[in-house]
Amino acid sequence: MKKYAHGLVLGKFYPPHAGHHHLVRTAQDRCERLTVLVCAAGVESVPLADRVAWMRETHPDATVVGAVDDIRMDVHDPAVWDAHMAVFTAAVPERVDAVFSSEAYGDELARRFGAEPVCVDPDRTVFPVSGTAVREDPVACWDFLEPAVRAALTRRVVVLGAESTGTTTLTLALAEHYRRRGGVWARTRGVPEYGREFSEQKLAALRADHPGAQWEDVVFTTGDFPLIAAVQNDREEAAARTGSPVLFCDTDSFATTVWHERYVGGRNPRVEATADRVDHHLWLLTDHEGVPFEDDGLRDGEELRPWMTSRFRAEIARTGRRFVEVTGSREQRLATAVAAVDELLATGWHFNPPLPERR
Known part of the structure; x- marks a missing residue:
């Protein structure tokens, strides 16, 4: 039988790390049910909604709620405590039996909730990490972060260009270059172009009915491209969750907007909306000049390469x-x-x- 009926863990989780998760899991082991209260200030650059979502993903058996708390902390000022407690109790109005914390203010927080204080690893010996350390150097703390947080922090680099301009070659070479740096970088990944896989499937489906069909017989529709963009985004996200602090992408959903122009003509707002859902940080545009065109059975646009390069550059x-x-x-x-x-x-x-906090 667990010792407490209802426990509480409260923090900024800016961003959440292994120490936070150890605190929550310790509390879950001792409580019949647990509430995790995520408090974020408006000046902070990680949205409250993201932090709540990250904590819910990692702790699906806890109740995770969020609150905006723009009150500066002063542990010596009862009026400041009262103001904070108004925020806390509005978010968690039910009775709390135990407050779990690794912070020095945990005892006072528990007293104000009328709960028992439970201190968990205050010296950070189990997981030597803090939110401050993560914010100062995410790379050094990479292994203390859960997949969703790593994905949010990963620097995503896109290699894009016209047909047969070496995007795949460069993507693979970059991933290998950074893997050789070792440590967390050894997990550096490259994400293949889903559009090519989709094209292969489209040609194979056509040949199932017409064995002699060639690439020029394949017809794309405007509805194909939102799917291509969405799958590309999903595969990037999956790779970012398990990779290093940098991810290399062989094209991306943004590039799909230009490929739509190439194969269908005009724009598709659904593709553009999908392209804006993922944060990328750098695009590497491969020039067509000096790269021989190689027809691999899925290409037919050698004469369009200058136009494609120009369109990518312009967009x-x-x-x-x-x-x-x-x-x-x-x-x-x-x-x-x-x-x-x-x-x-x-x-x-x-x-x-x-x-800032006044201690």
Whole structure:
């Protein structure tokens, strides 16, 4: 039988890490039911909804609720405590029997809830990590983060370009380059272009009915492209959850907007809406110049390569995306790409500071 009927864990979870999850799991082991209260201030750069979703995914058996708390903490000021408690009890109005915390204020928080305080690993010996440490250096704390948080923090680099311009070659080379750095980077992944897989399936389906069909006989419809974009996004998300702090994508849902122009003509708002659902951080545009066209059975647009390169360049610029154009030999293109990715990674991860606390 568990000791407490209803337990509470309260925190910013900015962002959540292994120490937080250890605290929640310890509380769940001792409580018949557990509420996790996620409190976020408006000045913080990770939305409250994201933090709540992350905690719910990791702890599906707990009740996870969120509250906006824009009150600065002063553990010495009873009036400030009263203001915080008004936020806390509005979010968790039912009786609380135990408050689990790793913070020094846990005893006072429990007293104000009329609950028993339970201190869990205050010295961070089980998981030597903190929210401050994650915000300062996510890469050093990567293994303390759950898949959903890693996916949100992963720097996503897209390689895009016209047909037969080396996007797949460059994507694979970049992933291998960063894997060789070892540590968390050894898990660096590349996401293949789903549009190509879709094209192969489309040609195979046509040949099932017409064995002599060729690529030029395949017809795309505008409805194909929202599906391609959505699957591309889903596969990127899955790869980001298990990979390193950088992910390389052989095209993306944004590129699908231009491929729609190429095969169907015009725009499709559903594709563009899908393309805006994922945050990418850098685009590498592969120039067609100096790359021989290779017809692999799924290509027929050699004469369109200059137009495609121009359209990608124009759309990237129009939408304000950060990009670098890669040209020259395979070695030159890889060197240019690595320099651009290293520059992206060197800028780090920016988190707005939380509200200051007076101890």
